[in-house]
Amino acid sequence: MASLGRSALLPQCSSCIRRVTRLAWNTGGPLQQLRMKTKAAKEAERNIVVKLIKDVPKYGRAGSYIPLNPATMRNQWFPRRFADYVPFLQLRQLKAQGVDMERDFEFGVVRPLEEVEEDEEEVIRRPKHYVRPVEIELLSPERSMELLSTFIPPTIDFARQPIGQDKAPAGQRYGASDAADVLTAAVMASKPKPEVNGIYGSVSTSDVVATVKSALAHNDEAARVLLSEADVRFIEGHAEGDPSRLKKLGTFRAEIRVPGAEEAIVRNIRVRAKE
Template sequence: MAPARLIRPPTCLDCLRRLVHPSPASPPSFLSLQTRGAKSSTKAEEEDLQGIPVRLLQDIQGFGRKHAIIRVKPGRMRNYWFPKAQAEYMTRQRFKELGLTEAAIGVRDRSFGTKLIVESEGVPAEEGPKETRKSKKDTLTLPPEETLTLLETLLPPILTFARKPIPAVSAPLPSEPKPTPIPRSPSLAANAAASIDFAAEDSTPPSTEEAAPTAIFGSVSVNDILALIRERLLEDDPAQGGRVALEADNVQIQGLEGEDRIKRLGTFDVLITAGKDLEPLVRKVEVVPEE
């Protein structure tokens, strides 16, 4: 029988320390599983904490009640809410005017205005006032009478557009025809002036040719006029100006002679209709040379 192999005693201090003070038993491996990649918040919650602070001017379904301060994407505010006066930008000056700080910024309420199921009773319940169920046209736009009054008050009499004129190309002048000799009586002297000569000079018709209209680079369409109208209304009255709903059918340019847009310099009458039973508002559109 082979002799038992002697075990060499440990010389490392850490090994000796573990022999003298053994550590407690480690927990099972299945209890120490790593949760690599786990997130503490969802993607929607992270989006709600990003964006610019705005203050809601009315109840908005899926976002919150009126006067709530939340963060939204700049594009939503710029393209939808601000033009329709649904919300206002919360700048530092606005926080100061309201006596608030940035701590007042809340989180979007995604369940606001939506239907929920009450499990205990099994009946549907609704959150938010009934006004949130109205159509967008009823809650966001002004009545035709108020729209007409606002246009008459805030819209200037002349809307000016600057466009670059197209240089006119002058055509070569045709050669002047030789005058037809007038027959003279043989009894008149060569140096005598006949009355028919003066009659021929006086019978020359005056030039009635009018100057051709100056064409422009880039026409002025109905959509351009609508954009300028909205810009003027928002500048003078941001709260009510964004509630004026005008479409391309509400604007008509006079004197275009079969065209649908202005393609030359000049002044044109524009009819703006706010309602079917209301008289159209007349304004002038002036297209001037761009400096």
């Protein structure tokens, strides 16, 4: 039965034999099966080249060029400012310059460290490479003060909860008798009264430094300014015994100066009631 089944697939007449022979002769060999493009190959042809604005794990570092699906770029990456489109002329120049436009699958991937057993003699013979320390160019005091004057607004606002004053409602008795009223009034008079416009907590120089650093972080050069709590000083309004804190509502002046600068800048520190 198997032999009959195989023989049925062979040409049964002379014309069929000639047709099969002619096809094999014209093609220069046996008939070959044509393979269609895979789904991955078709998707790779549809991809566009984009420029990364931020570091994206498993894709690449900011500034690199990678291929990306157009729908992903249009719906997710471009609205979230992960990447930007590359104009056609710029893309052609990049290809002419041989710029790498491949995705880095290993970027940002943290792999677990495993202990590796090595031969002690091999480790001793292995040459040690010199690693040059990273050098960060520091800004001069004059340039730091210029950046502080530019990016710090004239008034820095802080919101704090004010302390409520203890007041007895009109007509309310303190105790059940006149003697109790006198005793209660004496006790309340002995309590220290809260400061007018007092607040819960405080506004410290560290709060001012944190707010200033947040304002400087939007500029690459200004973010390199080194500022500490010792560089900020409240000129007025600070708490007694603690010149680094404000303990009441109002507008007060603070002095900011980095080490080495000749003159300081003065800014208003406004403490307002939290709504």
